[in-house]
Amino acid sequence: MTQHSRILASDFSLPSDEGIVDVLSSNNDSLAKLGAHHMVVYSGLDDPRRVFATLGLHDRGSIDKLLRNPAVMDWFDAAGVEEIPPLFAGEVVEKIDLVDEPADHTGIIVAAIAPIDNVDVLLAKVRGSLRRFIAAGVRRVWIYRAFDDRNEVMILQELDTEEHATAWVEQPDAAAEWMSGAGVGVYPPLFVGKLQRVLELQLQA
Numbered sequence: 001m002t003q004h005s006r007i008l009a010s011d012f013s014l015p016s017d018e019g020i021v022d023v024l025s026s027n028n029d030s031l032a033k034l035g036a037h038h039m040v041v042y043s044g045l046d047d048p049r050r051v052f053a054t055l056g057l058h059d060r061g062s063i064d065k066l067l068r069n070p071a072v073m074d075w076f077d078a079a080g081v082e083e084i085p086p087l088f089a090g091e092v093v094e095k096i097d098l099v100d101e102p103a104d105h106t107g108i109i110v111a112a113i114a115p116i117d118n119v120d121v122l123l124a125k126v127r128g129s130l131r132r133f134i135a136a137g138v139r140r141v142w143i144y145r146a147f148d149d150r151n152e153v154m155i156l157q158e159l160d161t162e163e164h165a166t167a168w169v170e171q172p173d174a175a176a177e178w179m180s181g182a183g184v185g186v187y188p189p190l191f192v193g194k195l196q197r198v199l200e201l202q203l204q205a
Contacts, residue, residue: 005091005092006056006057006058006059006060006062006063006090006091006092007054007055007056007057007088007089007090007091007092007144007154008036008054008055008057008063008066008067008087008088008089009052009053009054009055009087009088009089009111009113009144009154010052010053010085010086010087010088011050011051011052011085011111011113011188011191012050012051012053012076012081012083012084012085013047013049013050013051013081013082013083014049014051014079014080014081015049015080015082016049016080017043017048017049020041020043020048020049020051020196021041021196021197021199023079023080024039024041024051024053024079024199025197025199026078028075028199028201030069030071030074030075031055031066031071031072031075031201032201032202033071034062034065034066034069034071035057035058035059035061035062035063035065035066036055036056036057036062036066036201037056037057037058037200037201038055038056038198038199038200038201039053039054039055039056039198039199039201040053040054040056040195040197040198040199041053041195041196041197041198041199042107042109042111042191042193042194042195042196043193043194043196044191044192044193045162045165045166045192045193045194046192050191050193052109052111052191052193055201060091060147063089063147067087067089072087085188086186086188088113088144088146088152088154089146089147089148090144090145090146090147090152090153090154091144091145091147092142092143092144093119093123093143093144093145094123094126094141094142094143095140095141095142095143096126096127096130096140096141096142097139097140098130098133098134098138098139098140098141099139099140105140105158105195106139106158106159106160106161107158107194107195108158108159108160108161108162108165108193108194108195109156109157109158109159109165109191109192109193109194109195110156110157110159110165110168110169110179110190110191110192111154111155111156111157111190111191111193112154112155112178112179112181112182112190112191113152113153113154113182113187113188114152114153114155114178114179114180114181114182114184114187115149115151115152115153115181115187116151116152116153116177116178116181117151118151119143119145119150119151119153122143122153122177122178123143125175125177126141126143126175126176128175129173129175132173132175133157133173133175133176136159136164136167136168136173137159137160137161137164137165137167137168138157138158138159138164138168139158139159139160140156140157140158141155141156141157141158142155142156142157143155144156153178155178157176162194165192166192169190169192
């Protein structure tokens, strides 16, 4: 599983859970032309029609080009997305590995996009609570900060089992305070899902 320093992410639903990867694998040439090099696709554990997808991008300019270009909306339309979701655009501020095998991934994630009061305070709280994260089955934490709102973050947590992921959402630790902000206002609910595919985006010859 590949995560990139600059990212565009969205949480959306498809009409069907059949052929999700095939649906999202098509019509990607325009995204590649605008600077996207990888797409990571997850599907929800409870609702496989719910998808969390991230685009890894070469630089900040690639994100700006994507956000201004109708290709993104065309991609959603081609995938059958009926309601275009909000997009998170940001860059990584912290990556924490809590396991000894950095190349080994379970593909089970809890994703949250939420507002916070202070990113530095959040980072300090997470760093000071790593034993509690490990005890809950959290293996990795990636924290991204939005470009357009410096108090908006996206946090991806990889857990060791589906059971631990579900329990972490149902009874989150106080150190994971951002999880309470997900699902409020314009922010999507917490996403609990499993990796479906890492797609390398290449221009078609």
